[in-house]
Amino acid sequence: MKSLGIYVHIPYCAKKCAYCDFYSVPSCETSRAYCRALVKQIESYGKKSAEYIVDTIYIGGGTPSYIDAEDISDIVGAIRRTFKVDKNAEISIEANPGTLDGGKLAIYRSAGINRLSLGLQSVHNDELKMLSRIHTYEDFENSFLLARLEGFDNINVDIMYALPGQTPEKLAETIRTVAALSPEHISFYGLKIEENTPFAYNKTISESLPDEEIQYKMYMDTAKTLEAHGYRQYEISNFAKDGFACRHNIKYWKCNDYLGFGTAAASFFEGRLFSQVKNIDYFIEDPLSVFLIDSTEEITPKKFETQYVMLGFRLSEGISLGEYRLRCGGDFISKYGERLKPFIEKKLVIKTTDGFRLSRRGMLVSNYILSEILDFDED
Ligand code: SF4
Known part of the structure; x- marks a missing residue:
């Protein structure tokens, strides 16, 4: 289960x-x-x-x-x-x-x-x-x-x-x-x-x-x-x-499944990310209507990987290489090793025993670091 x-x-x-x-x-x-x-x-x-x-x-x-x-x-x-x-x-x-x-x-x-x-x-x-x-x-x-x-x-x-x-x-x-x-x-x-x-x-x-x-x-x-x-x-x-x-x-933050109920609620469920319209009256009128779904997006393996790295770096434990391989496939270091180097030198990213995490200073500029290392525009 x-x-x-x-x-x-x-x-x-x-x-x-x-x-x-x-x-x-x-x-x-x-x-x-x-x-x-x-x-x-x-x-x-x-x-x-x-x-x-x-x-x-x-x-x-x-x-x-x-x-x-x-x-x-x-x-x-x-x-x-x-x-x-x-x-x-x-x-x-x-x-x-x-x-x-x-x-x-x-x-x-x-x-x-x-x-x-x-x-x-x-x-x-x-x-x-x-x-x-x-x-x-x-x-x-x-x-x-x-x-x-x-x-x-x-x-x-x-x-x-x-x-x-x-x-x-x-x-x-x-x-x-x-x-x-x-x-x-x-x-x-x-x-x-x-x-x-x-x-x-x-x-x-x-x-x-x-x-x-x-x-x-x-x-x-x-x-x-x-x-x-x-x-x-x-x-x-x-x-x-x-x-x-x-x-x-x-x-x-770990990209695990969740289901959202009610107006404006978002879900990450069975490979799709979807959210419901922001309208209380519509919801009350017919909570089972398909028209309540505001946006829906299929999570391709590439999108999942981007999301996984983006959210994983929010956590103090950061990204574990083993867990990354298990959830996303592939090797984290061969994809991100070079891109992370300048941030490691500035002590914004820290090497852990089994992966990488942001330092506290790095957390404050996490958006910048992520925009530099992630491929947002690829499908
Ligand atoms: S308006 Fe409501 S939801 Fe927003 S911060 Fe105030 S109490 Fe919280």
Whole structure:
């Protein structure tokens, strides 16, 4: 039996954050109908399901904790009815402080959800306000402690850096405060100004972003502080205590199969990469319609190889020569050895016992390195 990850997209938020370009709407009026449609779409995979064992489920969004917890429980139930779910499956849900309470957390636990990902971003209330987050740091702390009380022993906290006006000292305070709470996992992302978001049209925001040198310091200092607190960096933006790396996200970086359910969800399944249209109403109207597929691409061996190297270098362990041969065929060194040399000399790429990985400095310029070594235009 092949292992499979399942992603479920919940496209509802209490309010849109000014920097966010994920597909979600600031209301949950249609969430019940949407969840019923999700159950139908999940159940339609009944015939395929016998070949797979689901070992990770990730309920993301949007803000899944914004909608009724019973609806979330129904979705997990539909997955369990349709697929064989491993008894040790990692089942994550994204949640925002300000949308959680003990009742919801208890329902998640009884549905078997065992990992909670809390969107905090900063411990400074002025920064949260500037990002137009709906919560304060105090709300986050309450949610975190409530989750511990309800038995969540695998919690991720999202933190953002390179915020407008942010100083390395302010960021360091965020990192120290969160690390002191000892969540099992910390995701640490740089703010990107995405097109068509309120931030993209705000000159004051773009003019107050920390420059590259400061961003470099923020990244390097944070990685060191987190390591000193017992977190191991396992991916460009992710740190975890031993045994708590996110198994679902590792599937993406290792090019393993995953199926996405719901509007805007992407899948990498049976040699195809496909995503669903971003339209809640269409989805509710007919979740089984073939017209919901927005784009579909057959993954040729060449495309798979490019993807495998591109995503594999995001991981701290990098690319293993043996695993590369197994997954992509061919010899990694004869294809990439020469191309990697200048980066090895600059210590941006490091030779490991069985392959190559990016150094932490290399991770910061990973896009540049990859654009130099990969053949993006070949089929
Ligand atoms: S809560 Fe998350 S998904 Fe919703 S708007 Fe904010 S950043 Fe985007």
